[in-house]
Amino acid sequence: MTSLRFWRAPLLALVAVLTLLPQSAAARDPADAAVPVPAATPDHPSYDVSLRADADGSHWTGRQTVSFRNSARTPLRSVDVRLWGNGADGCGAPGKPSPVRVSGVAGGTPRPLAVGCTALQIDLPKPLPYRARASVSFDVSITVPDRVHRFGRDGAYRFLGNALPLLSVRDAQGRHLDPDVGFGESFYTLTGDFRVVLDHPDTLVVPATGTTSRHAGAPGRTVSTSVAHGVRDFAWAAGPFRSRTVTTPGGVRLNAYWTASTSPEGVAVDMKNAVGAVDEFGRRFGRYPYGELDLVMSDHLDDFGSMEFPGLVLLWTEPEGSAVVHEIAHQWFYGIVGNDEFTSPWLDESFAQYANRTYYRDDTATCWEDAGAWPSGTAALTRSMGYYGDGHRSEYVRVVYMRGSCALHDLERVLGGPAMAAVLRGYVRDHWLGVATTADFKRAAQAATAQDLGPFWTEHRIL
Numbered sequence: 001m002t003s004l005r006f007w008r009a010p011l012l013a014l015v016a017v018l019t020l021l022p023q024s025a026a027a028r029d030p031a032d033a034a035v036p037v038p039a040a041t042p043d044h045p046s047y048d049v050s051l052r053a054d055a056d057g058s059h060w061t062g063r064q065t066v067s068f069r070n071s072a073r074t075p076l077r078s079v080d081v082r083l084w085g086n087g088a089d090g091c092g093a094p095g096k097p098s099p100v101r102v103s104g105v106a107g108g109t110p111r112p113l114a115v116g117c118t119a120l121q122i123d124l125p126k127p128l129p130y131r132a133r134a135s136v137s138f139d140v141s142i143t144v145p146d147r148v149h150r151f152g153r154d155g156a157y158r159f160l161g162n163a164l165p166l167l168s169v170r171d172a173q174g175r176h177l178d179p180d181v182g183f184g185e186s187f188y189t190l191t192g193d194f195r196v197v198l199d200h201p202d203t204l205v206v207p208a209t210g211t212t213s214r215h216a217g218a219p220g221r222t223v224s225t226s227v228a229h230g231v232r233d234f235a236w237a238a239g240p241f242r243s244r245t246v247t248t249p250g251g252v253r254l255n256a257y258w259t260a261s262t263s264p265e266g267v268a269v270d271m272k273n274a275v276g277a278v279d280e281f282g283r284r285f286g287r288y289p290y291g292e293l294d295l296v297m298s299d300h301l302d303d304f305g306s307m308e309f310p311g312l313v314l315l316w317t318e319p320e321g322s323a324v325v326h327e328i329a330h331q332w333f334y335g336i337v338g339n340d341e342f343t344s345p346w347l348d349e350s351f352a353q354y355a356n357r358t359y360y361r362d363d364t365a366t367c368w369e370d371a372g373a374w375p376s377g378t379a380a381l382t383r384s385m386g387y388y389g390d391g392h393r394s395e396y397v398r399v400v401y402m403r404g405s406c407a408l409h410d411l412e413r414v415l416g417g418p419a420m421a422a423v424l425r426g427y428v429r430d431h432w433l434g435v436a437t438t439a440d441f442k443r444a445a446q447a448a449t450a451q452d453l454g455p456f457w458t459e460h461r462i463l
Contacts, residue, residue, distance in 0.1 A: 044190075045067070057158040060140075087186075111123065158239055212226040235312050308335070345385055357409070371406050380399075
């Protein structure tokens with residue numbers, strides 16, 4: 001899911017757009033772990049956010065409240081809020097604080113920031129019983145970093161992906177406080193509801209996750225209110241974007257936004273492919289549930305690539321287009337069917353790339369030859385981001401994107417096209433707006449055939 005998005009380009013071109021590798025990452029690699037009990041808490045989160053922008057959208061300040069339910073049988077004594085926007089900058093430096101700062105916590109007692117200032121534990125005033133609800137609120141200050149990135153800027157344009165603090169998850173494996181390893185994703189969130197009010201200058205066009213209504217604010221300002229249900233994150237952008245809206249034959253509203261220097265040819269290609277992909281994936285996996293989808297395009301994202309968020313995709317767009325189909329596939333594989341992206345990156349990236357290649361009707365007969373040999377004896381599709389961050393970054397694209405999609409095409413050849421389609425549709429249906437694991441997918445596939453798939457999983461290193 002991150003920056004690496006020209007998926008029909010050669011492997012070396014993909015590797016070239018990776019960001020710099022950090023020195024280390026968490027050692028936790030649950031590839032061989034037992035299947036966790038499917039209980040995650042806190043769940044049913046509801047985010048209510050109000051932010052005000054400065055003159056050019058570089059700085060946003062306001063208040064955020066999040067309510068949640070304890071779905072664990074044991075009392076919940078604290079919650080963890082992830083400030084993923086601090087992943088690249090950590091705790092900042094003298095005179096240059098972290099991009100995302102939280103203060104004025106109410107509803108609990110905050111502890112010092114941890115995990116490179118990306119994790120804030122808030123102790124609740126009293127233990128929260130099973131199925132009870134509580135809320136915490138805090139002031140938020142967001143400063144857009146001076147870099148071309150999913151959380152960064154491109155000239156007069158601002159991108160605010162992973163900028164909003166989100167609740168972390170606790171499940172049978174414990175608290176999920178994994179680090180940002182500098183590439184890929186480490187995110188693990190549950191679906192919830194968002195109401196985000198953005199007060200900004202009239203000169204800024206503000207695409208955002210969800211359905212957005214706008215009204216006049218103070219003189220020279222607009223108030224944009226975005227509402228989204230059943231999403232794992234919320235992203236927005238701000239700038240003097242050009243825009244166009246179309247509705248697909250299947251009834252999905254596509255809002256395209258692009259920078260002044262983005263090629264008209266690329267915009268047209270992206271719009272055409274987006275219309276086709278969102279409807280085709282809806283027929284194949286289940287109807288797109290969010291009503292509308294924003295495409296935010298720039299030609300200056302070459303060192304970053306593209307990135308998906310619920311209801312909004314950020315696209316590096318050149319005259320031949322972008323990886324828009326891959327990113328739209330992520331609306332199903334990560335958005336609708338969630339996964340722990342640190343533990344199991346293949347469950348979203350491999351599946352999105354499989355969908356991408358299927359959409360383009362790519363010939364996958366030589367898929368394994370194109371992907372190359374396994375890069376090491378320890379490589380496997382079910383490795384975590386901790387593995388890739390600790391000295392195996394060169395394996396990431398080749399294994400997770402290329403070998404992962406090849407494995408799914410191989411499974412299709414084993415099961416047959418109609419059976420594979422039924423497996424995927426059932427897998428999406430069974431985990432709709434929930435969280436899936438590798439074991440869940442293996443069970444779904446095995447149920448579709450009398451053939452023992454054990455040797456297949458071993459051969460394809462799906463452990």
